[in-house]
Amino acid sequence: MIQGRYANIIIDISHEKVDKTFQYKIPEPLLGVLEEGMCVQVPFGKGDHLRQGYVVEVTDRPQFPEEKLKQVAGIAAGSLPVEADAMKLAAWMKHTYGSTMIAALKTVLPVKQAMKLKEKKKITRLLTAEETRSVWAQALQKNQKARAKILEELTEEEILPYELVREKLGASQATLKSLESQGVIRIERESYYRNPVKLKADREDGRVLSKEQAGICGRVLSDFDEGKRKTYLIHGITGSGKTEVYLSLIEGMIKRKKQCIVLIPEIALTYQTLLRFYKRFGDRVSVMNSTLSAGEKFDQCERARKGELDVIIGPRSALFVPFPDLGMIVMDEEHETSYKSETMPRYHARETAEYLAGLKKACLVLGSATPSLEAYYRAQKGCYELFTLNNRPTGGSLAAVSVIDLRRELKEGNRSIFSRRLQELMEERLAKKEQTMLFLNRRGYAGFVSCRFCGYVMRCPHCDVSLSQHLGGRMVCHYCGYETRQPQKCPECGSPYILGFKAGTEQIEEQLKARFSGIRVLRMDADTTRKKDSYERILAAFSGGEADVLVGTQMIVKGHDFPNVTLVGVLAADLSLNDSDYRAGERTFQLLTQAAGRAGRGSLPGEVLIQTYRPDHYGIVQAARQDYRAFYEEEILYRKLGGYPPVIHMMAILITSPDEKRGEALSGRIACLIKEQMPPCAGHCDIQKDEIAREVTLIGPARASIGKINDIYRFLLYCKSPKYHCLTKIKDQVERYWESAGIKEENIQFDFDPVGSI
Numbered sequence: 001m002i003q004g005r006y007a008n009i010i011i012d013i014s015h016e017k018v019d020k021t022f023q024y025k026i027p028e029p030l031l032g033v034l035e036e037g038m039c040v041q042v043p044f045g046k047g048d049h050l051r052q053g054y055v056v057e058v059t060d061r062p063q064f065p066e067e068k069l070k071q072v073a074g075i076a077a078g079s080l081p082v083e084a085d086a087m088k089l090a091a092w093m094k095h096t097y098g099s100t101m102i103a104a105l106k107t108v109l110p111v112k113q114a115m116k117l118k119e120k121k122k123i124t125r126l127l128t129a130e131e132t133r134s135v136w137a138q139a140l141q142k143n144q145k146a147r148a149k150i151l152e153e154l155t156e157e158e159i160l161p162y163e164l165v166r167e168k169l170g171a172s173q174a175t176l177k178s179l180e181s182q183g184v185i186r187i188e189r190e191s192y193y194r195n196p197v198k199l200k201a202d203r204e205d206g207r208v209l210s211k212e213q214a215g216i217c218g219r220v221l222s223d224f225d226e227g228k229r230k231t232y233l234i235h236g237i238t239g240s241g242k243t244e245v246y247l248s249l250i251e252g253m254i255k256r257k258k259q260c261i262v263l264i265p266e267i268a269l270t271y272q273t274l275l276r277f278y279k280r281f282g283d284r285v286s287v288m289n290s291t292l293s294a295g296e297k298f299d300q301c302e303r304a305r306k307g308e309l310d311v312i313i314g315p316r317s318a319l320f321v322p323f324p325d326l327g328m329i330v331m332d333e334e335h336e337t338s339y340k341s342e343t344m345p346r347y348h349a350r351e352t353a354e355y356l357a358g359l360k361k362a363c364l365v366l367g368s369a370t371p372s373l374e375a376y377y378r379a380q381k382g383c384y385e386l387f388t389l390n391n392r393p394t395g396g397s398l399a400a401v402s403v404i405d406l407r408r409e410l411k412e413g414n415r416s417i418f419s420r421r422l423q424e425l426m427e428e429r430l431a432k433k434e435q436t437m438l439f440l441n442r443r444g445y446a447g448f449v450s451c452r453f454c455g456y457v458m459r460c461p462h463c464d465v466s467l468s469q470h471l472g473g474r475m476v477c478h479y480c481g482y483e484t485r486q487p488q489k490c491p492e493c494g495s496p497y498i499l500g501f502k503a504g505t506e507q508i509e510e511q512l513k514a515r516f517s518g519i520r521v522l523r524m525d526a527d528t529t530r531k532k533d534s535y536e537r538i539l540a541a542f543s544g545g546e547a548d549v550l551v552g553t554q555m556i557v558k559g560h561d562f563p564n565v566t567l568v569g570v571l572a573a574d575l576s577l578n579d580s581d582y583r584a585g586e587r588t589f590q591l592l593t594q595a596a597g598r599a600g601r602g603s604l605p606g607e608v609l610i611q612t613y614r615p616d617h618y619g620i621v622q623a624a625r626q627d628y629r630a631f632y633e634e635e636i637l638y639r640k641l642g643g644y645p646p647v648i649h650m651m652a653i654l655i656t657s658p659d660e661k662r663g664e665a666l667s668g669r670i671a672c673l674i675k676e677q678m679p680p681c682a683g684h685c686d687i688q689k690d691e692i693a694r695e696v697t698l699i700g701p702a703r704a705s706i707g708k709i710n711d712i713y714r715f716l717l718y719c720k721s722p723k724y725h726c727l728t729k730i731k732d733q734v735e736r737y738w739e740s741a742g743i744k745e746e747n748i749q750f751d752f753d754p755v756g757s758i
């Protein structure tokens with residue numbers, strides 16, 4: 001075997017400028033030891049300071065004359081090597097989404113440092129029960145109370161936890177030492193895993209699957225056994241038994257000695273969900289999410305690696321738990337925007353799961369009540385296999401939905417945010433002691449403060465956004481955290497009528513209390529859920545009947561069954577239609593469908609009222625009909641006509657600069673570069689050039705919709721193309737230019753098929 005004598009190493013700094021590999025000589029003792037993926041220490045820069053880096057290649061080809069190469073100092077202590085698959089995944093991410101290799105590596109490594117296992121001590125009896133009893137008798141005779149107590153316990157149990165003996169039995173260290181030296185007991189250390197799942201519940205078998213459910217499971221597992229690896233999309237209304245299908249599929253995978261990753265949006269990772277998996281798979285299921293400590297994360301990865309876990313549940317980062325024999329990835333609520341990373345590399349969990357499934361020869365199961373346009377489009381094209389679940393196994397029908405035209409309300413003299421019909425229905429619920437949920441389809445808080453006299457709006461001095469009004473007269477910038485007090489007078493004209501624009505959940509709560517005397521209201525929004533567990537606490541209180549109404553933002557429409565909720569009101573359904581990106585219609589449809597799914601989950605029939613200023617928008621019309629197919633047909637047409645994903649692909653290039661003029665000039669240069677297609681370099685460049693000229697459209701550069709954040713100016717360019725690889729080619733070219741131009745103060749980021757406004 002030829003051993004490479006040189007290592008190409010990537011230095012651990014998340015910065016464009018050093019995102020290339022540096023070559024080092026491998027010292028004698030490490031020849032044949034150093035492998036791809038290992039974390040090493042190397043001298044770097046002028047002062048030869050030791051830096052950490054990852055070996056990406058071991059080779060026999062020196063890039064420079066031997067004498068110019070520095071030597072690897074050693075393997076970094078306590079570091080974890082990157083496994084080959086993780087290395088591939090990182091390289092794929094770098095290529096597909098545009099980021100530094102180091103940023104990609106950091107993303108695919110759930111933990112970077114090895115952690116010590118936790119230890120606990122235990123006391124083991126070395127004598128037989130008989131013998132122990134006689135030693136106990138002796139101790140009693142000599143009136144050695146402490147000894148006697150332990151010995152008594154040991155006649156019953158062979159092993160006792162050290163803590164129990166010390167605390168509950170009050171044994172001193174000296175007593176234990178003397179027992180140990182007399183050969184009665186042994187004190188041992190035992191290591192154990194930190195387990196973030198703190199549940200105790202009896203195991204429960206699955207339900208007998210319905211014909212529809214069994215059909216899906218049968219198909220997926222028989223494909224698997226035949227060696228076919230596919231992506232499946234389960235489109236099923238809430239409560240149609242998708243989770244039951246996942247559970248049953250996992251069971252099938254476990255029988256085949258395979259492990260599974262279950263992705264769910266962070267917000268849906270609740271006690272109830274976890275409990276359901278725990279009841280089915282006991283200790284062989286665990287979780288992975290951002291709230292775990294480094295030690296807990298490390299231990300879950302160790303358990304997975306050693307085959308001691310069958311299932312891991314978590315948000316998108318759970319994808320990177322290293323299973324030896326991954327069989328299936330499940331992605332529930334596949335349409336959720338939280339599956340797209342907001343930091344570099346801006347990966348989408350669905351695409352990444354697809355790549356990972358390919359790498360590991362696993363299958364991928366997506367599920368949603370309102371599939372993303374991406375997934376459904378692929379299913380329509382036959383790339384995914386589509387299953388539909390149309391019924392609820394528990395009976396329970398969909399709620400009756402009606403739409404209220406708020407324009408008419410206003411015309412007929414009702415200025416309140418509650419339509420007359422909603423007020424009537426709420427009165428009825430209050431009388432019957434049933435519960436109502438009111439949903440404000442809006443992100444963020446109460447909104448901006450403006451002068452009613454001159455129109456002046458309070459803005460952040462560092463960002464291009466208005467300040468948001470908070471309790472106690474505070475005004476906060478949600479982008480940089482800048483805070484100031486609400487002025488008494490307009491800074492512009494001196495008028496005292498400088499007021500908040502009232503449309504937040506807090507104001508709704510106020511108006512409810514004014515309209516319905518004695519009403520008990522719970523509120524759930526970013527303000528009331530800032531503390532840990534407050535989300536769960538509010539839901540539990542509502543579920544326990546502590547309030548008549550729950551008012552909230554989109555947080556309240558997820559998961560959770562409240563059997564006593566028989567009315568759901570959406571206060572202004574079109575608010576989310578005003579978001580300035582092409583997914584606004586899709587998001588509105590999803591939110592409304594989910595909100596509608598909250599009513600009538602129990603035995604009582606439910607009713608849903610959608611109030612809106614745009615009753616004829618297809619997103620609202622089809623959500624009211626709960627007709628996903630009809631919505632999809634109209635939405636995909638809009639995407640085709642407008643040229644938006646999933647019909648084409650989009651790449652946003654965000655250029656940021658502390659200097660407005662420089663940022664502007666630089667984005668102009670990048671735009672020219674893309675237009676010119678760069679001078680041909682070699683070989684078939686001209687063909688590429690033609691393809692790019694034919695297949696790519698460039699939009700911009702322009703100031704981003706938020707033109708400044710934290711005193712940094714932001715410029716955007718969009719490239720659109722039906723071919724993803726044309727976009728990655730442009731990205732590579734721009735990256736090369738960026739590197740060669742030696743740009744220091746400016747920053748560049750790529751975002752493929754962006755979600756939300758940038």
Ligand code: ADP
Nearest residue numbers: 207208209210238239240241242243244393394
């Ligand atoms: P989804 O994930 O689509 O919202 P769930 O799997 O949570 O649906 O199922 C909704 C409810 O129906 C749950 O209470 C579940 O226990 C029950 N359920 C699912 N499948 C069956 C079945 N085959 N027989 C009886 N009850 C079922």
Ligand code: ZN
Nearest residue numbers: 451454490493
């Ligand atoms: Zn004013």
Ligand code: ZN
Nearest residue numbers: 460463477480
């Ligand atoms: Zn700001």
